[in-house]
Amino acid sequence: MADITLSAAVRQNLLTLQSTADLMSNVQNKLATGKKVNSALDNPNSFFxxxxxxxxxxxxxxxxxxxxxxxxxxKAADQGITSITKLVETAKAKANQALQTQSQYERAQYAKQYNDLLKQIEDVSKDSSYKGKNLLAGEGNDLTAIFNEDATSKLTVSAVDYTDTTLSGGLNLQDLKEAKGGASSLQIEGGKATITFTNTSGNTLTSGSLISDATSLDTGDVLQLRTAASGGGSIVSGTSAITIGAGTTVQNVVDEINKAAGVRAEFDEKTGTLTITSNDNVFLRNTDGGAATPAPADLASVTANNYTATSQLLMNSGSFNVGDTLTLEDGNGYELGSLEVGKTTTVEDLVDFIKDFNGVSASFNTGTGKITIESDVSLTLKSDNKDFAAAAFTADTDGVNVVAQQDSGFASDEAINKTIDRLNNALSNLRAQASEFGTNLSTVEIRQDYTKKMMNTLQEGAGKLTLADTNMEGANLLALQTRQQLASTSLSFASQADQTVLQLF
Incomplete structure (x- = not known):
């Protein structure tokens, strides 16, 4: 290349074209990248x-x-708290429903539903995690939001533990005791005997007649209701010996027999028949006959047996009488229902009555003659008949009681009110915690917006130092293209001077 000689004009135009090409390349690079500073070589201060x-x-x-x-x-924690709050409000509604009823069975059901709701609260708390972090799961789940590069600006959100509702530092809601039932039994037994009182004329006596008018009795005789035949055993508890006096009537004898628990004496005015019905063996005995009476003897003998069939009438037991009202009540005295005993009421009718209620079952054992009563809650079967459920001539003062192994946590109004107080505290804690989370969430979102704007400011500042003005660079490129064309034309003119030499040949 050194051996080639160019004229000064050609060389000058060539240099101009080269310079223009370099400038065009630079401008095209700026337009292509959008930056006027692409490396430290362009502008070290602006670049760095x-x-x-x-x-x-x-x-x-x-x-x-x-x-x-x-x-x-x-947000996941906030959604969890929102759902937990609804569940706590539902649990409070259950407690209020329990407070509005006196039925132990219904209260026991509400207590069970209450416990189910507490289990759901724990499950929701455990499910409120996001990427392994759960603000409702307590220790080890605190959350930190960092706002600047050196972590000197940050926010720590403390976790709470709702995964166990019993924690005093959480909701402090205890599981309620659930009712555990119990069982009891009622012995159904009985027998009856009759004796007809007539006078020497063969006429039947009435309740107001003197008992001494009976053909088998006389003044001075002593009548006793005994526990064994032929004068054995003892006088039935609650009764006394009746010494027949001048004014002793048939009704006096009936009244004395009826003093025995589990024994019923009825006198039929039409037939002059005394019927003795008893849960246990009893014997009406003339124990002290005078010279004009027969030797001591049993006037009436009642042999009582356990019932062996559900079709047997309750009337054949000393515990029942026509018109008796049997009442079934739970431990709160809440009446489930009542049954009036009639002449045709059977054991089966009584069993059906008992087991007709929720949480109560009854069955009759034909071998033992017992009605077994099972109940989810404490229960009492009682009667307005003082002889009801009497055994061994001892009265049952409070009926047949089924004592539950465990009453529900809603058994009493006091217990329900305590639970409602705890629920109110839990709701207050939840609302306060939701407010705290809401404040923290707002803080993080505000810092998010701030960070976005700061990033935009930083990027804008960097752009002002490095970004090219495309309008200006476009104009520069157009000018350079024009210059290039002019330089090419000038180079062509400069070359023509050398080309004239060829015309000499």
Missing amino acids: TASGLSNRANDLGTLLDDMGQVVQTM
């Missing part, structure tokens, strides 16, 4: 300053992503 600004913006972008995940974690 812009790099610092861009790097900080990128760091804040990473923090912004982390803040977004913090927001999502807090």
Whole structure:
């Protein structure tokens, strides 16, 4: 190349074209990249300053992503608290429903439903996690949001533990005791005997007639209701010996027999028949006959046996009488229902009556003659008949009682009110915690917006240092293209001077 000689004009135009090409390349690069500073060689001060600004913006972008995940974690916890609050309000409604009824069975059902709701509260708390972090699961789940590059600006959100409702630092809601039932039995037994009182004329006596008018009795005789035949055993508890006097009537004898628990004496005015019905063996005995009476003897003998069939009439037991009202009550005195005993009421009718109620079952054992009563809650079967459920001539003062192994946590009004107080406290705690989470969430979201704007400011500042003015660079490119064309034309003119030499040949 050194051996080639160019004229000064050609060389000058060539240099101009080369310079223009370099300028065009530079402008085209700016237009292509959009930047006027692409490397430290372009402008070291602007390049490194812009790099610092861009790097900080990128760091804040990473923090912004982390803040977004913090927001999502807090939203998951907030949704959990919202659902837990609804469940606690539902539990409170159950407690109020229990308070509005006196039925132990219904209260026991509400207590069970209450416990189910507490289990759901714990499950919701455990399910309120986001990417392994759960603000409702207590220790080890505290959440930290970092707002600047050196972590000197941050917010720590403390976790609470609702995964166990019994924790005093959480909801402090205890599981209620659930009712555990019990059982009891009622012995159904009985027998009857009759004796007809007539006078020497063969006429039947009435209740107002003197008992001494009976053909088998006389003044001075002593009548006793005994526990064994032929004068054995003892006088039935509750009764006394009747010494027949001048004014002793048939009704006096009936009244004395009826003093025995589990024994019923009825006198039929039409037939003059005394019927003795008893749960246990009893014997009406003339124990002290005078010279004009027969030797001591049993006037009536009642042999009582256990019932062996559900079709047997209750009337054949000393515990029942026509018109008796049997009442079934729970431990709160809440009446489940009542049954009036009639002439045709059977054991089966009584069993059906008992087991007709929720949580209560009854069965009759034909071998033992017992009605077994099972109940989810404490229960009492009682009668307005003082002889009801009497055994061994001892009265049953409070009926047949089924004592539950355990009453429900809603058994009493006091217990329900205590539970409602705990629920109110839990609701207050939940609302306060929701408010705290809401404040933290708002803080993080505000810092998110701030970080976005700061990133934009940093990126804008970096852009002002490095971004090209495309309008200006476009105009520069157009000018350079024009210059290039002019330089090419000028080079052509300069070359023509050398080309004239060829015309000599």
